[in-house]
Amino acid sequence: MAYSSERSQDARRGFLDPRTKLTLVLVLAVFVMGGLGGEALRPVKTILSALPFALLLAERQWKRFARGILMLGIGYGLLTVMPFLPRALNYLALLCGGILTRFVVTVVMGEYLIATTSVSEFISAMEHLHVPQAITIPMSVMFRLFPTISAEWKSIRRAMRMRGIHLGGAKASQVLEYQLVPMMTSTVRIGEELSASALTRGLGGPTRRTNICRIGFRAQDAVLLAGCVFVVGVWTLELCGVRLW
């Protein structure tokens, strides 16, 4: 017998398993952003870089997709116009372009992970991986709080700007005290409410917590995980001095 909540969980189920998403973030962070493997892995990296954008499309996250593409476009645009710029600007364009093209991809992947994974799914995935609660609970609280903190910080900055407290303003020296302190105060307060609600729902309780959300590996997960193994394999071969192309 299928409960209606089970059906709704199936409908809300994401395209990928959270564990696959985490593996992808790690692989992208190490190979694309960390630059491991250097030039030799260039073709593999190009395919890897396209991945987060394809995933955002698969999850119908149009806005994030457009923003990521725009940033990447600016990066490659800078690299293209770079040779035609005067000396000083040339250096700046190369640096900004290099940073953007390298970072945007991993940032987009991280955004995808946070936007499409609910806290329940994350905790459930971590339990399947047998990660201790001492790591999963703080991590899931952090992922839940990042968007909140950035929203809070934005509104506090706007409020302080009206009072002339911002970098480059008349009272720039007060930025630290008048922006960081309220940001922390409100985050801690939100966090305390969050903690009360999480405890009510049995997080960190003495018995095993059950979870209704559906996770598990499907064909798309298998393909992407195989891709990750392939990338690591190519890199290992490269280290041993074997060139595939």
Add this chain to the structure above:
Amino acid sequence: MKTDNKLKGRDLINIGIYGAIYFVILFAVAMLGMIPIFLPLLSVLVPILGGIPFMLFLTKVKKPGMIFIMAMIMGILMLLTGMGPWPLLTCAIAGLLAEICFKSGEYRSAKKAVLSYGLFSMWIFGNYLSLFTDYEGYFAQRADYGQAYIDAVQKLMPLWMAPVLLIACFVCGLLGGLLGRALLKKHFEKAGLA
């Protein structure tokens, strides 16, 4: 008074809350590191600014293990943000030292709290280790930033900078701890948070 020393849900959630604030500040400051001159300065700025949330965090630490878990989570996040495996190692060491130090003050001593944050801050040095342990490889991986960037960083980061940065992390950690304490007294205690 002997209290239950096992970490409960609330303690773990507290680690998450303060860890999130610490990481956001760390991340915002680390973005500056893209500009070569700020790369060594990160070991000054991050410990000082991070001191504010960390001192607030220490007021919630009453049981062994919380500082160590916080450090390990920073290590994992560094791994996920592409800083390589070195921070995990330094996080484990720095976290353990900070834990022992704060524990010796029975999780109450204000002086030990500042010292403990100084020790904790030394994990940041792990982010530089990939540069110092593999000097050639580090710059080969960053060839696409342009020769001007590489020249600038090489000039700023000769090998003898390694111990200097480690000490800078520690000393600025102490300063950050003092700053954090001052703000704690001025704002957070009034707001009823500490």
